[in-house]
Amino acid sequence: MAVDSNETTRLVPSTKRTNTDYQTTGPQVIAHDTTDTTEMSHDLSITKKLNGVNVYTILVGLWVGVFLSSLDSSIVATIYPRIGTEFHRSNDIIWVATSYLLSYAALQPLYGRLSDSFGRQTTYQFAVTVFFIGSLLCGAATSLEFLVFARTVAGIGGGGLNTISSVITSDLVSLRDRASFQGYANLFFGAGAVIGAPLGGLLSDTIGWRFCFYLNIPILLGPLYASFFKISNYNLQDEDNRSFMDKVRELDGAGAFFVVCTVFFVMLATSLGGNSREWSDPFVIGLLAASLLSGIVFVFVEKYYATFPIMPIEIISQQTPLASAFTNFFCLGCAMTNTFVLPLYFQVLLNYSASQSGLFFLPRVVGGSVGSLYAGYHIRHRGEYRKLLIASSVGMLLAVMLISTWNTATNVWWTMPVTMLDGFSGGVIITASLISMISCVKRQEMATMTSISYLFRTTGGVIGVSLSQAIFQGVVKDLLVQQLAGVPDAAEIIEIARKSMMDVRTLVPADYLETVLASYDVAIHYAFLFSVALAALSLVSTLFIRQHDLH
The missing domain is CATH 1.20.1250.20 (MFS general substrate transporter like domains)
Structure with missing residues (x-):
């Protein structure tokens, strides 16, 4: 493959907006244009960029973010017994894990649409910043409630690290090379998921469990560098005159809301049932019924209401x-x-x-x-x-x-x-x-x-x-x-x-x-x-x- 003559410059704004299926949430993402001809042209131009230094710098920076996003979902596995004991709340400590996963699941399907509307760079910077703040708050938590809140914040950012990485990789990689790059991204994602538990245990026993979250701060330098210096809002059209609210209305906020409600009510019911309340308690039964109802409403919203359903x-x-x-x-x-x-x-x-x-x-x-x-x-x-x-x-x-x-x-x-x-x-x-x-x-x-x-x-x-x-x-x-x-x-x-x-x-x-x-x-x-x-x-x-x- 030939080397792009402008390989050391950051991605420049494109005159054509790629129609990306924006609900993407993982390493394998397929970007496509409106016609086969434009897609072939897009792939050929992107293939040339794969030899550019900045393309690989971007991808590695993005995959580091994917690694952190995945790492944060599993790093509490070996330290949550210690955290629960420290706060004398071992029976409630699982919220530290599930709060991150819940906000992660709720927001990640929306990030692709956000990046289409507000730009790849802007949206990715938002995700990195929120994840950074959430990690700091987790390390500084003084109570279980505060830690659960901080984990929720981190999950909001973590979902974006994964999704926007997928979307940008899809922009850069041709159809021919996508399978190989999916394998690289999967390796980062899988490494984060499985390394989290042993790494968390090691840090907890040596310098304390709080450093499991502070660890994210220096590693985030990679994604931060990519977002500020190597990525632009190249996917936005100059003639896009949509208002802020028009862009917001394109999001399937209702769908995401009812997904969260469905899962949250189950989580709350299982947290209370057999713990502080009996399973036969009307409140616990009501939570399970509310979860079922939320699931039904979610299906209705996705089928009849959402313009761009998740x-x-x-x-x-x-x-x-x-x-x-x-x-x-x-x-x-x-x-x-x-x-x-x-x-x-x-x-x-x-x-x-x-x-x-x-x-x-x-x-x-x-x-x-x-x-x-x-x-x-x-x-x-x-x-x-x-x-x-x-x-x-x-x-x-x-x-x-x-x-x-x-x-x-x-x-x-x-x-x-x-x-x-x-x-x-x-x-x-x-x-x-x-x-x-x-x-x-x-x-x-x-x-x-x-x-x-x-x-x-x-x-x-x-x-x-x-x-x-x-x-x-x-x-x-x-x-x-x-x-x-x-x-x-x-x-x-x-x-x-x-x-x-x-x-x-x-x-x-x-x-x-x-x-x-x-x-x-x-x-x-x-x-x-x-x-x-x-x-x-x-x-x-x-x-x-x-x-x-x-x-």
């Missing part, structure tokens, strides 16, 4: 897209359940430190990265994804079934190959299910399918984390109430067991410590069984996916 019903209702979406939902629910229950097993039950617990995550890190890369290689060279999805779903189900048998007598070295299989299978499923979604639709619908894939993926993770933690807390409470009946200090012991899990060995009287640890053992087992159910549902979903020719 989830077009006529597309997602097709068999393969719907089956692929649910494969994503259940797979990520399973993966995130394991991500947040495994630290309980290693730290609370086996009494390993956060950093030691993080080391046991390393095989999962390697497995996830290799799985993602293998899926890309397999699909690119064989053009086949259905059998690969089914085989990897069987592998994930086998792995979580083995994990569900673990107890205090399990050889810790045996956990490593099992978690590696779990990570490898999940890495394959995440990559291959995205390809299965976009392979069966027209080119102009590909980015919309990518958006739907990531929307199901993120909401599945939120629901998985919320329900698994509700199961854990509920089982611990019920078992201790039964087994400590008649004990004078029963209420205090139960309070310590549920709110200060990392300190039970020093705070719980020796006569009752084994009882508390036994309740943890049973509760973790039930949480892992929930993960098995999600893996089984993911496998069932893959059976309905059809093989399509890759175009």
Whole structure:
């Protein structure tokens, strides 16, 4: 390929506005123009830019942002028991994880449309700035409520780091080269997701959990440099006379709102049910009913109201897209359940430190990265994804079934190959299910399918984390109430067991410590069984996916 003569200059404004399907939320994004002829011309001009130094500088800067966005979703996995103990709120600490994922899921589908209306540079700068502020606030948090708020702010920015990176990469990369660049972006995203847990444990045990969030600050220099010096609002037309409110009205704000309501009400119900309220409490039942109602309204809004819906019903209702979406939902629910229950097993039950617990995550890190890369290689060279999805779903189900048998007598070295299989299978499923979604639709619908894939993926993770933690807390409470009946200090012991899990060995009287640890053992087992159910549902979903020719 020839080198662009102006390769060291930043991207310049284009006279033609690219019609990007703006709901994109992940590494693979397909930009398309209004006609095949203009698309070919666009691809040829972009191909020349791929040898330009600034193009690679831009992409690396953007992918660093993708890495951070993904890292922040998982870095709390090994440190949340310690944070919960410090604030004496272990029974509520899961909100630290789910608040980030919820705001992330709600805003990421809107960022593409924002970048089309207000410019790539402006929107990306907003996302980086909000993520920067959220990270600072997380590190400075003095209460659980403040930390949850800060994580929500960080999630708003994190969704933009992922989405705008996808959109800009799509602008720069030709159709011919897009598969290769998707693999690079997936590697950054996957690395952030799987490195978060071991890195969080190491930082927590050495310099403190707050530095898990302060760590983002220096790394953000890469995305900040790209956003201020290497990217312009090149996609905006000079003759665009739309007002600010006209641009805002193009957003599917109502759709995003009802997605948030649907997931939030489930999260709140699972946080309260079996915890501070009984599952039969009218308020908890009302929350579940409100979630169902919000979901119904969301479908109505997407089908009849939204001009640019974040989830077009006529597309997602097709068999393969719907089956692929649910494969994503259940797979990520399973993966995130394991991500947040495994630290309980290693730290609370086996009494390993956060950093030691993080080391046991390393095989999962390697497995996830290799799985993602293998899926890309397999699909690119064989053009086949259905059998690969089914085989990897069987592998994930086998792995979580083995994990569900673990107890205090399990050889810790045996956990490593099992978690590696779990990570490898999940890495394959995440990559291959995205390809299965976009392979069966027209080119102009590909980015919309990518958006739907990531929307199901993120909401599945939120629901998985919320329900698994509700199961854990509920089982611990019920078992201790039964087994400590008649004990004078029963209420205090139960309070310590549920709110200060990392300190039970020093705070719980020796006569009752084994009882508390036994309740943890049973509760973790039930949480892992929930993960098995999600893996089984993911496998069932893959059976309905059809093989399509890759175009």
